[in-house]
Amino acid sequence: MRQYRLTVTSKGQVTLPASYRKAAGIETGSTLNLVVDDSGIARLRKTLSLSDLAGSLTHGLTKDQRNFTQDDIDASVDEAMNAQAERASGRRR
The missing domain is CATH 2.10.260.10 (Pemi-like Protein 1; Chain: D)
Incomplete structure (x- = not known):
């Protein structure tokens, strides 16, 4: 450090x-x-x-796995926001 x-x-x-x-x-x-x-x-x-x-969304994926739809992206964003909200509410208890 x-x-x-x-x-x-x-x-x-x-x-x-x-x-x-x-x-x-x-x-x-x-x-x-x-x-x-x-x-x-x-x-x-x-x-x-x-x-x-x-490129961070495609790191480690094969070429076939890199075809994201808008629904895939929206679902991923929703999942991340829900996880963040859960972490935040856990800190407030």
Whole structure:
């Protein structure tokens, strides 16, 4: 695990070290998400663009398995959203 020290300026800004930016693939114009959990642990992640995700639906599939219909895609999205909602409701109990 790598550790980086950041200093907050009077304007609330921080500079990400070049070694971190390189390791995380962060370039000028990249969008980041900062998530802080209830215990105060922060996670900083690069937001993936559509080009970053290109081909991810077909990774590991044979050529015959790569023919998705809109119904297949809709069902997959519904399944993922339901799973996310279940995880979220489980945390609130």
